[in-house]
Amino acid sequence: MEKTQNNKAWFLVLPVLALVAFSAVLPLMTVVNYAFNDTFGNNEFFWAGIEWFDEMIHSERLRAALGRQIVFSLIILAIEVPLGIFIALNMPKKGFWASLCLVLMALPLLIPFNVVGTIWQIFGRVDIGLLGHTLAALGIDYNYTNDPLDAWITVIVMDVWHWTSLVALLCYAGLQSIPQAYYQAARIDQATRWSVFRYIELPKMKGVLLIAVLLRFMDSFMIYTEPFVVTGGGPGNSTTFLSIDLAKMATGQFDLGPAAAFSIMYFLVILLISWVFYTVMTNLDREEAR
Amino acid sequence: MSRITLSNLAHSYLPNPTSDADYALKEMDHVWDDGGAYALLGASGCGKTTLLNIISGLLRPSQGRVLFGDRDVTDAPTTERNIAQVFQFPVVYDTMTVRDNLAFPLRNRGMDAAYIARRVDQIAKMIGMEADLNRKARGLTADAKQKISLGRGMVREDVNAILFDEPLTVIDPHMKWELRTQLKSLHREFGHTMIYVTHDQTEALTFADKVVVMHEGRVVQMGTPEELFETPAHTFVGYFIGSPGMNLLDAEIAGSEARLQGVSVPLGAAYGPTTGRTQIGIRPDYVAISDEGLPVTVKRVEDVGRHRIVRAEFHGQPLNAILPEGMTVPPYPRVAFAPAKINVYANDWRVAPLGS
Numbered sequence: 001m002e003k004t005q006n007n008k009a010w011f012l013v014l015p016v017l018a019l020v021a022f023s024a025v026l027p028l029m030t031v032v033n034y035a036f037n038d039t040f041g042n043n044e045f046f047w048a049g050i051e052w053f054d055e056m057i058h059s060e061r062l063r064a065a066l067g068r069q070i071v072f073s074l075i076i077l078a079i080e081v082p083l084g085i086f087i088a089l090n091m092p093k094k095g096f097w098a099s100l101c102l103v104l105m106a107l108p109l110l111i112p113f114n115v116v117g118t119i120w121q122i123f124g125r126v127d128i129g130l131l132g133h134t135l136a137a138l139g140i141d142y143n144y145t146n147d148p149l150d151a152w153i154t155v156i157v158m159d160v161w162h163w164t165s166l167v168a169l170l171c172y173a174g175l176q177s178i179p180q181a182y183y184q185a186a187r188i189d190q191a192t193r194w195s196v197f198r199y200i201e202l203p204k205m206k207g208v209l210l211i212a213v214l215l216r217f218m219d220s221f222m223i224y225t226e227p228f229v230v231t232g233g234g235p236g237n238s239t240t241f242l243s244i245d246l247a248k249m250a251t252g253q254f255d256l257g258p259a260a261a262f263s264i265m266y267f268l269v270i271l272l273i274s275w276v277f278y279t280v281m282t283n284l285d286r287e288e289a290r
Numbered sequence: 291m292s293r294i295t296l297s298n299l300a301h302s303y304l305p306n307p308t309s310d311a312d313y314a315l316k317e318m319d320h321v322w323d324d325g326g327a328y329a330l331l332g333a334s335g336c337g338k339t340t341l342l343n344i345i346s347g348l349l350r351p352s353q354g355r356v357l358f359g360d361r362d363v364t365d366a367p368t369t370e371r372n373i374a375q376v377f378q379f380p381v382v383y384d385t386m387t388v389r390d391n392l393a394f395p396l397r398n399r400g401m402d403a404a405y406i407a408r409r410v411d412q413i414a415k416m417i418g419m420e421a422d423l424n425r426k427a428r429g430l431t432a433d434a435k436q437k438i439s440l441g442r443g444m445v446r447e448d449v450n451a452i453l454f455d456e457p458l459t460v461i462d463p464h465m466k467w468e469l470r471t472q473l474k475s476l477h478r479e480f481g482h483t484m485i486y487v488t489h490d491q492t493e494a495l496t497f498a499d500k501v502v503v504m505h506e507g508r509v510v511q512m513g514t515p516e517e518l519f520e521t522p523a524h525t526f527v528g529y530f531i532g533s534p535g536m537n538l539l540d541a542e543i544a545g546s547e548a549r550l551q552g553v554s555v556p557l558g559a560a561y562g563p564t565t566g567r568t569q570i571g572i573r574p575d576y577v578a579i580s581d582e583g584l585p586v587t588v589k590r591v592e593d594v595g596r597h598r599i600v601r602a603e604f605h606g607q608p609l610n611a612i613l614p615e616g617m618t619v620p621p622y623p624r625v626a627f628a629p630a631k632i633n634v635y636a637n638d639w640r641v642a643p644l645g646s
Contacts, residue, residue, distance in 0.1 A: 184348050185381040187368040189442060190398040199383045199394075 034260035052261035062262060064237065065245040072241060073220045076159045080216055081209070083160065084167025089201070091172055102172075105165040117229025120158040124230070144231060148238035155227045155239055162226065163216060170212040174205035210281045214274060221270055242266055292359030292450055294322040294345060294483065299354030301340055307352065314340045316507040317354070322451070325481040327474070329498035331488060333530070337507040338487045342453045345485070346375045358450050375453040376443040379460065380435035384428040388419055391427050392441050399446070413441045416472055433461045440469065444476060451483040458493065470497055491531050503527045519573070520631070525638040528571045534599060534610045536571045536633075543568055543634055543641075551605045553584055558630035559643030566637035574599065576631035577611035579619060583626035588619055 035052055037045035056062055087105075092098040108116070124144050126132040135142040144154040178200065186196045224243035227233070233240035233248070240248070246266065250259035301315040310316065315337045322328060330338050343349035344356060347368035355364045363371055374395070383391055392410045401409075414420045417437040422430070427438060436457065443452055454473075458466045474497060477484050488494050494501050495515040502512045503526070511523035522528035528536030541548040546560040548570050555570070579600060586602040586609055598613040602623065611625060634641045 179379075179381075181377050181379060181381050184343075184368075184375070185377065185439070185442075187348065188346060188373065188375045189395040190369040190372070191394070192398065195394075195398070199385060203383075203385045 031260045031263055034256045035264050038257055048257060052257045053265065056258055056261045056265065059258075061237075062242075062245065065240055065242050068238075068240065069221060069242045072156070072223070073217055075156055076163070076220050077213065077216055079156070079160050080164045080167050081213060084164050084212065085171050085205070085209075087164065087168040088171035088175055088205075089197070091168070093176070102169070105169055108162050108165050109169075111162075113225035114229050116158065116162050117226040120154060120161075120226070121230045124154050146235055148235055151231045151235060151239050154230060158226055158230065159220065159223070163219070167212045167216065170208040171205050174208040175201060178204045210278075214277060217277070218270060218274060221273075292361075293324040294451060295355075295357040296320045296322075296341075296345075297355045297357065299344065299351050299356065301337075301344060301349065301351045301353075313352075314507055315344070315351070318509050320502075320509055320512075322483055322485065324483055326483055327477045327497065327499045328483075328485045329488060329494035329501045330485055330504060331491060331494040331501055331530070332504035334489055336504045338489075338504055339455055341504070342375065342455055342485065342487055345451070346373045346453055347371045348375075372446070372449050373451050373453065374443040374446060374449045376439050376455065376457040378456040380432060380439045382427040382430070382435045382438050384426070386427055387424055388414070388427055388430075388438060389423040391438050392423075392445055395442055395446050409445060409447070413445050416444070416476070417441045417469075433465060436460050437465075437469070440473075447480065449482060451485060454484065454486040456487055456489070458488075466493075473497065491533075495531075503530065505530075521633060521640065522571065523640045525569065525571065525635050528573075528633070528635075532573060532575075534574055536573050537577065537609050538569045538571050538635070539604060539607050539609065541568055541570045541634075543570075548632070548634070550584065555584070555627060555632075556629045557632050557634070557643075560645070561634050561641055561643055564634065564636040564641055569635045570627075571633040571635055572627045572631060574610040574612045576628040577609070578626045578628070579611050579613060579617070579623055580626065581620045581622060581624055583624040585622070585624050588623050591619060 033045070036048060036050075038048045038051075039045050091101050091105075111119070123129045124132045124142075126136050126143055132142060132144075141147075142150050144151040182200045182204075183196065186200060191199070222243055223241055224247065227239050227241060228244055228247075231239045233244045246259060246262055249255050249262065297319055298317060299315065299319070300313055300317040302313045304312050307313055330341065332338050340349065344351045347356075347363065347366060347370075351364065355362055357363065358371065383394065386394070389410055392413055393406050396406045396409060410423075411420070414423055417440060419434065419437060419441070422434070427435065430438070440454075440457055443454070443457075458469060461469065470493065473484070473486075476482075486494070486497050488497075499514065500512055501515055501518055503510050503518065503524075505524065505526040511518060511527050513521075513523075518527055518531045522531065522536060525536070525538055528538065539550055541550050541555070543549075543557075543561050543564050546557050548555045548557055550570070557570075584604055586604045589601045589603060591613070592599045592601065597615060600611045600613050600619060600623075602609045602611065602625070604625075609625065613619065634643075
């Protein structure tokens with residue numbers, strides 16, 4: 001039988017295409033427009049070519065922010081991933097306590113970002129905050145508004161508090177999917193606790209762990225609200241991460257051209273790193289299957 | 291290696307068992323002799339796996355003791371018992387190679403590398419996986435994985451016992467036969483105590499010296515395949531072993547004869563008075579169809595190759611007989627039982643004849 005080809009079905013995609021164009025592509029084009037032009041208002045644009053990109057790439061300020069951003073992302077990944085795994089391994093597997101744990105763990109994830117920022121901003125204040133005041137009472141010199149190290153610690157602890165649950169919950173789901181027979185076989189084979197983790201739990205968690213790391217990397221690399229609320233990027237520029245810097249540049253100084261070039265590069269960097277990360281991990285998977 | 295004693299053992303999965311029905315394993319005393327090859331036979335859900343898990347220590351019994359030799363291991367963890375167990379579904383360590391999988395139990399015991407290498411090669415040869423030793427266990431077929439599980443179970447030479455929990459379920463029929471033969475030869479070679487759980491009677495009868503039949507959480511009989519066939523201790527054994535199973539007919543026993551619906555049938559021995567529901571059991575193999583004896587109604591005749599099975603009824607009770615090749619069912623069929631092959635049951639348990 002002859003198969004009839006009818007490509008009219010493609011027209012059905014048009015509404016979605018139009019929607020996506022309005023919601024994502026067109027706004028992005030505005031950014032692209034600003035990135036390649038200079039303007040003095042009045043909707044008059046002058047072609048600037050890659051001038052803004054050139055300027056941003058060589059900008060000390062952007063490089064410093066990028067450096068801080070990378071350090072921040074690495075630190076929180078290094079804390080949240082092992083801690084999340086550790087918590088997941090020690091959570092009760094079933095019954096009332098398991099449900100209670102799940103609810104408690106999910107709580108930080110449900111709090112809006114700026115509320116998290118506000119909580120920690122107040123929590124850490126030396127005059128009225130429980131944490132700040134207690135530390136001061138214990139004679140520890142802690143002040144996140146003055147001391148860059150204290151500011152970093154506060155921002156990192158806040159992020160760990162906010163997001164470790166996500167890693168833990170994903171790992172917990174991975175652990176729950178391991179059939180009991182694997183643990184039994186390991187006991188029969190006289191495996192140590194470490195071997196059980198290394199050869200049973202970790203391989204089975206790998207899929208969800210990959211997603212957890214990817215999500216945490218992307219989110220932390222784009223972090224804005226919480227540190228902005230707590231430290232406003234200070235003291236000085238010490239907690240000014242890429243997003244905060246970008247917002248300062250675009251809405252504070254109205255340097256729309258450089259900010260637009262900056263955002264495009266920022267977006268591409270995240271896309272690139274995520275892609276590399278994902279490809280490497282999935283390839284490792286395929287290698288192993290061989 | 292040592293003999294395994296289950297003393298006064300019972301297990302319930304409920305925290306506060308009250309009635310008999312709450313127990314997955316009813317109270318039992320049982321001894322597994324050192325070096326025996328046992329098959330644990332029974333229908334699904336009769337407690338076979340529970341019993342195995344108690345022996346290997348994966349489960350703590352709710353009452354009673356488990357002894358290895360003279361040592362009480364009831365509270366000893368699995369790792370201390372040095373026991374091997376192969377599960378129904380394959381368990382392999384995905385990220386390890388086949389070689390590492392097989393070596394894993396030995397490495398955990400801290401054996402030296404040269405010995406491990408030698409032993410792993412030996413086992414690989416036995417399960418026919420020498421060619422795959424260096425590939426990852428992930429991505430292998432289910433029966434290759436199960437062979438690895440079997441290999442891991444057999445790799446330790448000093449285990450107290452090897453427990454098999456329906457290990458050949460996922461293996462294809464040809465390989466099944468081959469692996470069973472290898473298990474048997476392995477048993478002859480090393481003399482490990484082996485307990486092989488199955489619900490397949492052919493598997494049980496070919497593998498084991500002694501077959502243990504379980505029914506509803508109880509060991510109803512332990513014996514050689516022949517004993518199970520000739521003198522089933524419980525009607526369940528009679529029905530479960532043999533194809534088709536033993537015929538059971540309600541009867542009244544008077545001395546050395548049974549009365550079935552008013553017809554007298556001679557027995558091979560004399561019996562004392564019985565209580566409860568009394569039945570006689572006779573294997574289809576010992577039922578002769580001719581024109582003499584009890585009148586029966588033939589329902590159908592099945593040809594199974596070497597012989598035919600006659601499905602008949604005697605006063606509404608099913609009665610099967612085996613018809614040897616070349617024989618035909620007469621127009622007014624009657625059946626006769628070989629008197630010495632008749633067993634008597636009261637409330638499902640076998641009644642021993644007087645003077646035995």
